[in-house]
Amino acid sequence: MWTPLDFGWHALLSSSMNLRLLSPLEVIVAAEAAYRNRGLELASVEGFIRQILGWREFMGGMYFIDMPGLKTASHYGHTRDLPAWYWTGNTRMNRMRQAIGQTLANGYSHHIQRLMVTGVFGITAQIIPQQVCGWYLAVYVDAVEGVELPNTAGMALFSDGGRFTSKPYVASGGYVKGMSNYCSGCSYETEIRIGPSACPLTTLYWNFLDAHEATFGANPRTAPRVKNLQRMSPEQRAAVRSRAIEMRGNLDAL
Numbered sequence: 483m484w485t486p487l488d489f490g491w492h493a494l495l496s497s498s499m500n501l502r503l504l505s506p507l508e509v510i511v512a513a514e515a516a517y518r519n520r521g522l523e524l525a526s527v528e529g530f531i532r533q534i535l536g537w538r539e540f541m542g543g544m545y546f547i548d549m550p551g552l553k554t555a556s557h558y559g560h561t562r563d564l565p566a567w568y569w570t571g572n573t574r575m576n577r578m579r580q581a582i583g584q585t586l587a588n589g590y591s592h593h594i595q596r597l598m599v600t601g602v603f604g605i606t607a608q609i610i611p612q613q614v615c616g617w618y619l620a621v622y623v624d625a626v627e628g629v630e631l632p633n634t635a636g637m638a639l640f641s642d643g644g645r646f647t648s649k650p651y652v653a654s655g656g657y658v659k660g661m662s663n664y665c666s667g668c669s670y671e672t673e674i675r676i677g678p679s680a681c682p683l684t685t686l687y688w689n690f691l692d693a694h695e696a697t698f699g700a701n702p703r704t705a706p707r708v709k710n711l712q713r714m715s716p717e718q719r720a721a722v723r724s725r726a727i728e729m730r731g732n733l734d735a736l
């Protein structure tokens with residue numbers, strides 16, 4: 483994720499496939515032909531085909547199997563309203579401003595921005611899944627419910643309780659700092675966990691782990707994170723909880 487690189491090296495083909503202007507098979511055959519005729523790297527072409535043949539078709543299958551329950555699912559019972567700045571990008575969190583601003587300008591952001599920026603905030607800030615899903619459906623040019631809902635409710639928000647993911651996608655503020663230039667010049671600091679200058683994503687992440695310590699601790703993929711949580715003192719954990727409550731009470735102010 484890099485400003486001002488809005489599209490990177492992505493294909494921008496999802497809307498054409500979802501609108502049935504291109505068939506997925508047509509795209510796959512063209513990619514394979516390019517591999518054979520133009521000497522493209524196998525790893526690149528395989529990865530691209532796998533996204534379409536694997537993820538896109540798989541998501542469609544999950545939608546078919548899990549509807550209509552997927553639309554109303556709320557595994558964690560989150561109750562916060564979507565902050566108004568999802569519709570404007572007007573927030574002091576630079577990563578949200580960048581990802582949302584780009585989305586509103588282009589009707590597009592790539593997978594990691596959807597999953598690890600707007601999605602991670604949605605789950606850790608405990609926003610009502612249907613409001614988050616409604617936002618994704620409204621803002622992206624490729625938003626078709628059969629692809630959008632399994633990605634948003636299933637993958638980003640874990641609101642189906644993990645039908646096809648082994649853990650919720652949550653991360654502290656440092657993840658995006660390592661993966662982008664979004665954090666330079668931000669009002670918040672990713673390394674600080676508590677207080678007004680702490681990156682809200684960092685506070686919300688530790689608060690989420692604290693709230694779900696038992697389930698995260700029992701999952702081999704997330705247990706190491708719980709070990710880190712348990713290195714915090716009871717006072718630090720209480721301070722994270724109380725700062726998270728304060729933030730969630732006024733998400734619009736972040």
Ligand SMILES: Cc1cc2nc3c(=O)[nH]c(=O)nc-3n(C[C@H](O)[C@H](O)[C@H](O)COP(=O)(O)OP(=O)(O)OC[C@H]3O[C@@H](n4cnc5c(N)ncnc54)[C@H](O)[C@@H]3O)c2cc1C
Pocket residue numbers: 491492493494495496497499500530533534537538539541591592593594596597601618622624625626629630631633634637638
């Ligand atoms: C929260 C969230 C919401 C999403 N909502 C949508 C949506 O409404 N519509 C949509 O088409 N995709 C959605 N995606 C998947 C993915 O982000 C987009 O397909 C991709 O960013 C489209 O850009 P591109 O064509 O440049 O894809 P590239 O990154 O170049 O990938 C090539 C193709 O692979 C397919 N693909 C890759 N990842 C996925 C995936 N996770 N699910 C389904 N297909 C995939 C797409 O058809 C895409 O065109 C969502 C992902 C997340 C995490």
